[in-house]
């Protein structure tokens with residue numbers, strides 16, 4: 001594909017077919033991603049790859065955690081406090097999840113969410129359908145591969161910047177190869193299930209995940225959220 005076509009074609013895929021991704025394909029995408037620039041060429045990230053049995057056990061383990069968390073959000077204070085004490089259903093990721101969005105960004109987030117639910121014919125009051133859609137994150141949207149991105153704590157925010165460039169390289173390479181991806185902050189909510197399957201170095205902190213596979217021909221994958229006009233992103237001269 002032409003480079004411009006690749007960057008235009010990439011979009012978040014939220015439904016994958018059962019078609020597997022071969023080791024060679026995955027290797028090629030990762031090799032492409034490692035050409036990304038990074039702070040002093042430190043490449044301050046590590047990737048855990050979940051597929052096969054590991055991915056299946058995560059697909060079983062994560063959705064019930066999300067169900068518990070969603071139920072807790074509606075629970076009375078006392079129940080919430082007890083859950084915190086017992087660490088039951090509470091995220092144990094390395095970074096605090098964003099709960100309250102900044103006032104100027106919240107409308108963009110809301111518009112994107114509404115756009116997705118509208119496309120899926122999910123009404124504002126249909127809490128169950130919204131929950132199911134969000135829950136699908138934790139099933140990796142049926143993808144045959146999921147990557148978990150960890151960043152070195154020693155470089156602070158710059159590690160996240162570098163991981164972002166790596167991720168975009170990876171996602172563009174996947175698009176070019178006819179594969180689909182979805183970057184998922186949701187997959188950063190729980191670290192402990194990953195500890196069971198991977199040797200996670202302490203100094204590497206879980207940033208997010210990304211699902212990879214072949215795009216299913218379904219409505220959810222037609223979603224193309226609008227971008228802000230460029231002028232909104234430019235800082236005005238004094």
Ligand SMILES: Cc1cc2nc3c(=O)[nH]c(=O)nc-3n(C[C@H](O)[C@H](O)[C@H](O)COP(=O)(O)O)c2cc1C
Pocket residue numbers: 010011012013014112137182183184185186187208223224225
């Ligand atoms: C760091 C990051 C985290 C994201 N987390 C999620 C997520 O948890 N679940 C999800 O469905 N989409 C997630 N997305 C996808 C965004 O919603 C998507 O990129 C945005 O709406 C623009 O749409 P597009 O990727 O189709 O162009 C994430 C994207 C990024 C870059």
